[in-house]
Amino acid sequence: MGWWSLFPDPHLSVSLPLSLLLSSLALILALGIAAFFLEYVRKIGCRHSLERTAASDSFFEDPNSLKKVPCPSICDPPEKYISLIIPAFNEEHRLPGALIETMNYLQQRSAVEKSFSYEVLIVDDGSTDRTSKVAFDFVRKYKIDNVRVILLGRNHGKGEAIRKGMLHSRGELLLMLDADGATKVTDLEKLETQIHALRELNSSAATPNGLSLKLSDIEVAAFGSRAHLEKQALATRKWYRNFLMKGFHLVVLLTAGPGIRDTQCGFKMFTRAAARKLFTNIRLKRWCFDVELVYLCKHLGIPMVEVSVTWSEIPGSKVRLTSIIHMLFELILIRLGYGLGIWKIHT
Known part of the structure; x- marks a missing residue:
């Protein structure tokens, strides 16, 4: 050495x-x-517990009579056949066209089908433009029994706007759709048909007195899908957008599991019983509440069906490439919140 x-x-x-x-x-x-x-994650859970026990919104404003109309609850018996919930944030330019198309369809169908009753709930998610004025113009024209407006005061996110609308709806069926009219409102019949088909399929499950369950009492979710348009989208998008999209789909698969190919389409229909369970449990308020809905459906045993819908891209989208970061953040929250048992699922 x-x-x-x-x-x-x-x-x-x-x-x-x-x-x-x-x-x-x-x-x-x-x-x-x-x-x-x-x-x-813990703070979101605490906030959700407070929201579940807090008093709900008290009234809708009627611009025609200047009277206040009490808000219904998702726990009340249904008063309409279908409720359409439209979240709107700074949509003064795109909302009128979508509402005109929607109201024309609903009026034509109710004239043909006497049992078809409807309501449209526009949830203004803290807009800083004239969105609320546009919405109240439609209330004046079609009356508050058919069109109602919920004002959130400040921006909470699309998920929260839809949650509020769902919890104050009166329909046996509840449909969420975007304010831009990207999906044809007539395609609601495709989702509606699938829900009725599942109801017939499960008609053997009767109530104790032998009567079939009402439509509002069964639990079914129908998800509008653009998955059939994926090849066309891949051919027209930039390579990095396709890369991000594929990566996002992979993370969604790992988070919520298989079953629904297109979780992000803003055209979804629920029976009243399904909506009651889902929207009293949902926690995410912005980007990935759709993925959370799929996760909750699986854990609550709510049957899901995916239905191809007509869709066209409308200028003015608020989704940016940076939105992917926010989405990934919320997907992690889902895994942590439910995976570690911090977020409880109420039945």
């Missing part, structure tokens, strides 16, 4: 503490991120 062995390698003495320091910093960073996510 040479004399130099008595002295430590100066490079080794420096590299060991440096690597240890970097490892410690990485561990602290990882623990900090995990603590942030867990605290955020």
Whole structure:
């Protein structure tokens, strides 16, 4: 053994503490991120518990009589055949065209089918433009029994706007659709047909006195889908948008599991019983509430059916590439919230 062995390698003495320091910093960073996510998930759970027990909105405003109409609850018996819930944030330009098409269809169908009754709920999600004025113009024209407006005051997110509309609806069937009219309103019949078919399929499950369950009492969710348009979309989009889309679909698959190919289409229909369970449990308010709905359907045993719908891209979309980051964040929240049992599912 040479004399130099008595002295430590100066490079080794420096590299060991440096690597240890970097490892410690990485561990602290990882623990900090995990603590942030867990605290955020816990706060969402606490907020949801408060919202479940808080008093609901009291009244709708009637611009014709200037009287206030009491808000119904999803727990009340249905008073209409179908409710259409339209979330709207700064949609003064796109909303009128979609509403005209929607109201024309509903009026024509109710004239032919005497048992067909409807309501349209426009949920203004804190718009800073003239969206609420446009909405109330339709209330004046079609009366508050057919068109109603919920004002959220400030922007909460599309998921929260839809949740509010669902919880104050009167329909046996409840349909959410976008304010831009990207999906033809007539396609609601496709979803409606599938729900009735599932009802007939399960008609053997009768009530104790031998009577068939009412439409509003069965639990079914029908998801409008653009999956059949995927090849066309891949051919026209930029490569990085296709890459992000494929990556997002993979993360959705890992989060909610298989079953629904297009979770993000804004055209979904629920029976009243299904909506009552889903929208009293949903926690996410913005980007990935659709994925949470699929997750909840699976864990609540609510049958789902995916139905191809007509869809066209309307200028003015609020979805940006940065939205993918927000979506991934919310998907992580779903896995943590439900996976760790922090978010309880109420039945």
